[in-house]
Amino acid sequence: MAGTGDRPRPGGKTLAVIAAEAGVSVSTVSKVLHDRSDVAARTRARVQRLLAQHGYPARNGPAATALAPGGFVDFVVDEIDGAWAAELIRGAEEALDAAGMGLVVSAAHGGGGSPARRWVDSLAARRTLGAILVVRELGQAQHRELLRLGIPFALISPAEEPPPGVPWVGATNWPGGLAATRHLVGLGHRRIAVIGGPPQRLASRARVDGYRSALEEAGLAYDPELVRHGDFTNEPAYRHALDLLRLPDRPTAVFAGSDQQALSTYRAAAALGLRVPDDVSVVGFDDLAFADWVTPRLTTVRTPLADMAALAAGMVLQLIAGERPASLRVEVASELVVRESSGPPPGRAARP
Structure with missing residues (x-):
């Protein structure tokens, strides 16, 4: 038998129907109805609007006061x-x-x-x-x-x-760095550089640590010559990318700690007459809107x-x-988004 909280109100709808409209579970609607605190603010507000539209009374508890208009x-x-x-x-x-x-x-x-x-x-x-x-x-x-x-x-x-x-x-920055580097290793890259953010920042350290863990997992040596740190913005990353791509044994792939750093790597590659991804693969981090607009479209870790x-x-x-x-x-959770800026290293055909 359904509980009393799921009965239709006069002119209203059951909680199950409201849950479907809001795209949440019935238990989430019930939590909002009974002023439970363990519901995200955006979800709570969406459910509250639907409850009000269908005849359920507004709550007067402290959470309702915090969400009241004004302020x-x-x-x-x-x-x-x-x-x-x-x-x-x-x-x-x-x-x-x-x-x-x-x-x-x-x-x-x-x-x-x-x-x-x-x-x-x-x-x-x-x-x-x-x-x-x-x-x-x-x-x-x-x-x-x-x-x-x-x-x-x-x-x-x-x-x-x-x-x-x-x-x-x-x-989840460490798993993001791990996934980005695993992707490049899986494509066949063995000299993979990383351009991180400031080494004192938690996010930057975690992303580089994920990179390092993926190398160790693949049996690849960690080479300090292939590691650079910037500030997640363009100019330092551009200089670092130029230095890396000018090495006698240059990397075939660069994992950038941000999408902005990835675009700076694009620019540095172009300045040196290199093509992405034919000569150097590039992976970014964040998946900002422009990642899907640039050419080639940027492989990146979505946050x-x-x-x-x-x-x-x-x-x-x-x-x-x-x-x-x-x-x-x-x-x-972060998520790797594979697009067009990553491919096999030069001279190695893509896997079928």
Whole structure:
């Protein structure tokens, strides 16, 4: 026998039908109906709208208060420009908009003065309800000040291991580096270079560690001459790619720690009269929109940046509501996307 919660309301629909419309399970709809906290903010808002449309009463608990219209959350990012930041901002904005809240975006490192001090002061001045932080540094002083001000916050892809009790969302970077390098090994490459981000950053270290693990798994020696570190952006990667591709025994493939670095490798190859992937294969990381537009289309490791930001927004909304997120550390799965920039090494035919 069906439970009473699944009976149709006057003029409404059963929870099973609402679940189908929302693209979720009946148990998820039930959790939202009974104000359970373990539902992502974007999903909760979608289900709440359908419940309201079909005659189910709104909840009045703390989670409902946090999602009530009005108020805003800050999104603080080191650099606003660029496709990477745009994807994160899109995900956070969509999740908060679905919850009836606004998003204020600011750059942590623009202008003069002390950037680390300035963005914390800005949050206090705006009386924000919460903050999503994508910053290179969350020092002890900043952490203490956020706690003193009572500003709930969550981090996205933190540069270092966050302080205990700080919620954060990241990607599975080590498996991503492993998958990218395994793909190149499987194509027959034996001299595979890597251009990573700053070695002190968690994500960069994990991606390079995944690369190294794939080499060891394949019985290939780790060659420090084939390892470079940049800052995930274009110019340092371009210089590193030129250096690598000018080596007497140059690599036949480059695993780049970001899509921007991958495009810089394209540029360096072209400057040296090399073709991608005929002379050198290239694999990126992130799967930004342009990865499917460039020629050749970029093989890369997809990280669902918008979903990561939506999860961080959900954590902040839970904290605003006085709830503790079900998990303080969430890693979203990365996925290798094979396109046209990777192929067998020169002189080796593609496998049938």
